[in-house]
Amino acid sequence: MLAPEASTTLIARMGARARGAAGVLASAPDARRAEALRCAARALSKSSETILAANSIDVARGQDAGLSAAMLDRLRLDAARVKAIAAGVAAVADLVDPVGQVIDAATRPNGLELTRVRVPIGVIGIIYESRPNVTADAAALCVRAGNAVILRGGTEAIESNRAIHAALVDGLMQAGLPADAVQLVPTTDRAAVGAMLAADGLIDLIIPRGGKSLVARVQAEARVPVLAHLDGINHVFVHASADPEMARRIVLDAKMRRTGICGAMETLLIDRDFVDPAMLVEALQQAGCEVRGDPIEASIGEIVKPADPADWDTEYLDAICSVALVDGVDAALAHIARHGSGHTDAIVAADERVAEHFLARCDSAIVLWNASTQFADGAEFGLGAEIGIATGRLHARGPVALEGLTTYKWVGRGSGQVRG
Ligand SMILES: NC(=O)C1=CN([C@@H]2O[C@H](COP(=O)(O)OP(=O)(O)OC[C@H]3O[C@@H](n4cnc5c(N)ncnc54)[C@H](OP(=O)(O)O)[C@@H]3O)[C@@H](O)[C@H]2O)C=CC1
Numbered sequence: 001m002l003a004p005e006a007s008t009t010l011i012a013r014m015g016a017r018a019r020g021a022a023g024v025l026a027s028a029p030d031a032r033r034a035e036a037l038r039c040a041a042r043a044l045s046k047s048s049e050t051i052l053a054a055n056s057i058d059v060a061r062g063q064d065a066g067l068s069a070a071m072l073d074r075l076r077l078d079a080a081r082v083k084a085i086a087a088g089v090a091a092v093a094d095l096v097d098p099v100g101q102v103i104d105a106a107t108r109p110n111g112l113e114l115t116r117v118r119v120p121i122g123v124i125g126i127i128y129e130s131r132p133n134v135t136a137d138a139a140a141l142c143v144r145a146g147n148a149v150i151l152r153g154g155t156e157a158i159e160s161n162r163a164i165h166a167a168l169v170d171g172l173m174q175a176g177l178p179a180d181a182v183q184l185v186p187t188t189d190r191a192a193v194g195a196m197l198a199a200d201g202l203i204d205l206i207i208p209r210g211g212k213s214l215v216a217r218v219q220a221e222a223r224v225p226v227l228a229h230l231d232g233i234n235h236v237f238v239h240a241s242a243d244p245e246m247a248r249r250i251v252l253d254a255k256m257r258r259t260g261i262c263g264a265m266e267t268l269l270i271d272r273d274f275v276d277p278a279m280l281v282e283a284l285q286q287a288g289c290e291v292r293g294d295p296i297e298a299s300i301g302e303i304v305k306p307a308d309p310a311d312w313d314t315e316y317l318d319a320i321c322s323v324a325l326v327d328g329v330d331a332a333l334a335h336i337a338r339h340g341s342g343h344t345d346a347i348v349a350a351d352e353r354v355a356e357h358f359l360a361r362c363d364s365a366i367v368l369w370n371a372s373t374q375f376a377d378g379a380e381f382g383l384g385a386e387i388g389i390a391t392g393r394l395h396a397r398g399p400v401a402l403e404g405l406t407t408y409k410w411v412g413r414g415s416g417q418v419r420g
């Protein structure tokens with residue numbers, strides 16, 4: 001266990017080094033930042049065996065600790081996955097540089113020319129789950145957008161993360177950029193997470209990517225601005241006007257394509273006037289999903305397990321789903337407002353007016369009409385990659401990639417104007 005003062009000192013040192021590196025990155029030419037990522041991609045490929053050996057230590061420890069099959073799958077690497085990680089880093093190098101982009105420009109009546117120009121945020125701290133590919137993805141996106149990053153990955157992935165981090169640093173140094181641009185918190189002690197959350201002035205933005213326990217800690221302790229990437233209690237609402245076959249396909253995909261990702265549907269809301277609610281419930285059950293609902297509602301078919309109040313607020317991340325009948329779109333919106341987590345919610349409807357009402361009123365980061373919630377993904381949105389899905393209310397919502405990792409500044413060009 002680290003004493004709180006020791007973790008504060010550790011993060012303060014890392015933050016100071018990151019600040020120095022952020023200055024270098026922000027002024028480095030685009031080609032240099034891109035080159036660093038290409039070198040890092042090559043270093044990752046070359047270190048494949050070292051990374052896999054480190055990963056096998058993590059996986060063995062995870063097995064001993066009784067990690068679930070889903071968590072072990074997220075943790076485990078093989079040669080193909082390492083290759084995909086390296087390819088992902090190289091792909092970020094090919095994205096268009098956001099730094100220096102002019103967002104808009106105007107000339108004031110007095111002749112003062114104003115532009116808004118994209119700039120890096122500075123030092124970003126990311127706290128994320130035990131999934132080693134996130135170490136490379138997050139670092140690559142931060143560096144490409146001119147930011148230094150402090151990475152705090154999940155405990156179970158520490159050895160894998162150390163090996164991946166070493167390759168990333170190798171790439172930075174080959175391109176003449178500072179190693180301190182990408183730092184990995186060297187301890188798994190959660191005191192370091194607390195120190196990151198309190199590191200105002202050292203870290204400019206914290207991105208917490210995780211579930212309930214992390215949410216609670218961030219809410220209680222964060223003194224640094226937070227771009228929350230939190231849980232996905234996602235809904236699909238099937239309106240009375242929905243085409244039944246389209247509804248069936250979307251509901252099945254939203255729940256069952258991958259049950260363990262944050263974009264999976266957790267609650268199905270069906271309009272009481274929809275033609276065949278039981279068909280949707282049966283389709284889920286036949287696909288192996290446990291459906292929890294109100295067994296008294298005969299029209300939703302045979303419900304083996306009743307839903308209790310906690311179900312509406314549960315992110316199962318598993319082949320389990322809650323289902324409720326609701327009276328129209330406004331009742332669905334009220335349910336989502338009460339129980340949703342601001343991640344991704346969808347409506348299936350043929351009635352355009354109802355769908356547009358839902359899209360306008362549902363206040364989640366991603367709202368979809370006639371499409372599966374599993375599209376919540378940076379690559380699917382054409383962003384090239386993602387840090388994750390931002391679930392808060394700040395400027396960057398939904399899939400966050402390069403643009404979300406920048407801020408802007410106003411640049412004024414005058415010819416001697418004074419305000420007088
Ligand atoms: N919105 C998005 O983009 C994404 C959201 N998620 C969400 O993440 C969750 C699944 O991931 P899971 O593995 O359970 O993630 P956890 O929330 O358990 O862990 C994520 C990270 O937070 C840390 N952490 C958790 N609780 C605390 C605490 N109390 N104090 C300090 N650090 C803490 C963990 O550290 P430690 O190693 O010590 O446990 C880990 O580094 C789901 O809710 C999923 O929806 C996942 C991916 C993307």
Ligand SMILES: N[C@@H](CCC(=O)OP(=O)(O)O)C(=O)O
Pocket residue numbers: 074129131260261262263374375376377378
């Ligand atoms: N947005 C990504 C998944 C992000 C995610 O949920 O990650 P994880 O919980 O670590 O498996 C996708 O749709 O593939």
